Amino acid sequence: MAEKTKLWYLQNFNMLEGMSPKMMKELEQNTSMQSNSKKEIIYFPEDASNTIYFLKMGKIKIYRLSEDGKTTTLQLLGPGEIFGESAILGQDTHDNIAEVVEDAVVCAIDKRDFQDLMEKSSKLTMSVNKFIGWRLRKIQAHVEDLVFKNASQRITSFLHRYVETFGKKMVDGWMVRPFLTHQEIADLTATARQTVNQVLNELAERDVIKFSRRFLHLKGDLDQLES
Amino acid sequence: MAEKTKLWYLQNFNMLEGMSPKMMKELEQNTSMQSNSKKEIIYFPEDASNTIYFLKMGKIKIYRLSEDGKTTTLQLLGPGEIFGESAILGQDTHDNIAEVVEDAVVCAIDKRDFQDLMEKSSKLTMSVNKFIGWRLRKIQAHVEDLVFKNASQRITSFLHRYVETFGKKMVDGWMVRPFLTHQEIADLTATARQTVNQVLNELAERDVIKFSRRFLHLKGDLDQLES
DNA sequence: ATGGACATGTCAGCAATATGACAGTCCATC
DNA sequence: GATGGACTGTCATATTGCTGACATGTCCAT
Numbered sequence: 411m412a413e414k415t416k417l418w419y420l421q422n423f424n425m426l427e428g429m430s431p432k433m434m435k436e437l438e439q440n441t442s443m444q445s446n447s448k449k450e451i452i453y454f455p456e457d458a459s460n461t462i463y464f465l466k467m468g469k470i471k472i473y474r475l476s477e478d479g480k481t482t483t484l485q486l487l488g489p490g491e492i493f494g495e496s497a498i499l500g501q502d503t504h505d506n507i508a509e510v511v512e513d514a515v516v517c518a519i520d521k522r523d524f525q526d527l528m529e530k531s532s533k534l535t536m537s538v539n540k541f542i543g544w545r546l547r548k549i550q551a552h553v554e555d556l557v558f559k560n561a562s563q564r565i566t567s568f569l570h571r572y573v574e575t576f577g578k579k580m581v582d583g584w585m586v587r588p589f590l591t592h593q594e595i596a597d598l599t600a601t602a603r604q605t606v607n608q609v610l611n612e613l614a615e616r617d618v619i620k621f622s623r624r625f626l627h628l629k630g631d632l633d634q635l636e637s
Numbered sequence: 638m639a640e641k642t643k644l645w646y647l648q649n650f651n652m653l654e655g656m657s658p659k660m661m662k663e664l665e666q667n668t669s670m671q672s673n674s675k676k677e678i679i680y681f682p683e684d685a686s687n688t689i690y691f692l693k694m695g696k697i698k699i700y701r702l703s704e705d706g707k708t709t710t711l712q713l714l715g716p717g718e719i720f721g722e723s724a725i726l727g728q729d730t731h732d733n734i735a736e737v738v739e740d741a742v743v744c745a746i747d748k749r750d751f752q753d754l755m756e757k758s759s760k761l762t763m764s765v766n767k768f769i770g771w772r773l774r775k776i777q778a779h780v781e782d783l784v785f786k787n788a789s790q791r792i793t794s795f796l797h798r799y800v801e802t803f804g805k806k807m808v809d810g811w812m813v814r815p816f817l818t819h820q821e822i823a824d825l826t827a828t829a830r831q832t833v834n835q836v837l838n839e840l841a842e843r844d845v846i847k848f849s850r851r852f853l854h855l856k857g858d859l860d861q862l863e864s
Numbered sequence: 865a866t867g868g869a870c871a872t873g874t875c876a877g878c879a880a881t882a883t884g885a886c887a888g889t890c891c892a893t894c
Numbered sequence: 895g896a897t898g899g900a901c902t903g904t905c906a907t908a909t910t911g912c913t914g915a916c917a918t919g920t921c922c923a924t
Contacts (some may be wrong), residue, residue, distance in 0.1 A: 437862025457918060470672070473775075474781055476781075476784075476785040476918080480784075480785060482780070482781065482784040484777060484780060484802030486699065492661060495769060495894080496773075496774075497764060497769075499766050499769060499773065500763070500770045500771075501770055501774070505774060505777060510869065525763075528759075528762070529759045532755075532756045533851070535762055536727070538766075539725060539726050539727060539765075539769075540726065542729055542766075542769050543723060543725060543726025543727045544726075544727075545773065546723075546726065546769070546772065546776070547723075547732060548742070549730070549773070549776050549777065549780065550701075550732060550733070550894085552780060553709070553711060553776065553779060553780055553783065554701055554703075554709065555784070556783045556784070556827070557707075557709040557827045558703040558707060558709070559702075560910075560911085561910075561911060561912095562911095573793060574922075578746030579735070591870090591871065591872090592871075592872070593871080599809060600783070600784045601911080602911070602912050603871090603872090604872095604873085604874080604875095604912080604913085605912080606909090607873060607874085608874090608911095609872090612902090613736065615860065623871075623921085764911060787880075787881090788880075788881065788882095816893090818900090818901065818902090819901075819902070820901080828881080828882090828901090829881070829882050829883075830901095831882080831883085831884095831902095831903085831904080831905095832881065832882080834902065834904085835903090835904090838903080850890075850891095850902085851899075
């Protein structure tokens with residue numbers, strides 16, 4: 411396969427669709443591309459927020475630590491998503507930790523360059539607004555889940571989203587690979603590792619899923635993972 | 638007027654400042670003003686999201702209901718704040734309920750008019766971005782509270798924010814008036830009414846606060862309401 | 865192939881806080 | 895100034911799901 415260019419990568423982001431070739435060229439010149447392997451940290455809280463990132467491959471998690479060492483993961487991001495957006499939202503430092511969960515390819519753009527482009531293209535600005543709206547909606551849904559749902563419902567509906575977002579449809583259901591550790595799911599759902607284990611095994615018991623360290627297989631339709 | 642903290646400034650930053658008089662004039666012509674009294678609903682979920690609102694006076698709460706009738710309040714907004722912003726973030730319906738908590742005066746602007754203005758003024762666009770970033774930060778902090786703090790810490794730190802945002806500095810501490818009902822605090826902190834009652838009385842016992850249905854008086858410094 | 869590190873499985877006990885019930889209080893308004 | 899409805903205070907009880915402890919399993923580097 412031909413090596414994929416930076417331009418090719420950039421063109422595949424929804425947020426950038428509809429931009430003129432000239433703009434894309436300009437964007438490309440200001441973009442640097444980097445590969446990051448599992449467990450690498452892209453930024454920490456308090457780090458200067460000068461760069462906005464486009465995730466091309468792999469997975470990134472955005473999370474926080476409490477004073478007493480607990481973890482909560484705010485987002486699990488896959489290809490096509492943007493992070494570090496606080497840079498263009500008027501913050502000069504990050505609030506969260508961004509860590510690579512699966513080896514990633516990331517495009518980095520300086521916030522000034524990006525802001526220049528936004529000034530030139532109201533289309534881009536609109537896309538950015540849309541993206542932020544999406545982000546806001548997702549986190550509001552997260553709050554709603556935390557308040558209204560119990561642990562097992564949160565885990566089940568997380569699995570739903572996870573399969574929907576990252577899984578492949580098969581004749582006999584859905585397959586996601588690789589799978590997450592139970593601790594990672596616990597951090598995403600504000601539950602304990604042991605609770606995740608229990609819920610996962612109950613679902614396997616009921617023959618809704620099959621799983622191992624490497625994969626998650628949903629037998630049948632997504633709506634089996636309701637609430 | 639109360640001493641202005643950084644938070645106060647952030648909360649009340651005027652999204653429209655720095656706009657030319659001509660722009661302001663244009664904005665004014667597209668703005669309608671309305672008064673709404675306590676318990677009035679400004680919008681429901683699924684309502685068309687065509688309008689963005691500026692709150693001039695009073696308080697508004699943004700909240701959600703669960704299927705089984707529970708309530709969680711996402712935000713309590715005071716003068717200077719904007720709501721209904723989903724209109725300019727690419728959503729065509731609202732997700733939340735906006736209800737008047739204290740008799741309010743609200744300016745309403747059609748989203749198209751506002752978007753036109755944004756196209757003309759990149760300064761306004763930047764301000765909007767900043768505002769959204771601030772909103773995003775607040776809700777992330779909300780998630781962090783829900784996950785890391787226990788009920789009484791959530792209630793106490795809510796009181797901290799409430800006093801800081803809405804209170805007046807006095808010689809002997811801070812005064813907020815009117816106060817909220819215990820149920821309203823419970824909805825804001827994802828706790829039960831009875832728990833709020835208990836925590837409030839404990840704080841009064843420890844002589845940190847004095848309160849009634851009408852007012853909340855913090856005796857001394859804000860940092861007594863830590864975590 | 866082996867050892868060590870990390871992940872999973874399982875269980876008992878406990879703590880936090882929700883729930884439900886009911887009495888007491890406030891206050892708007894008739 | 896009487897009355898009804900909403901709000902507050904207090905308790906006893908139920909329960910969810912966390913914690914800690916430990917055994918077992920899996921993977922990878924050497």
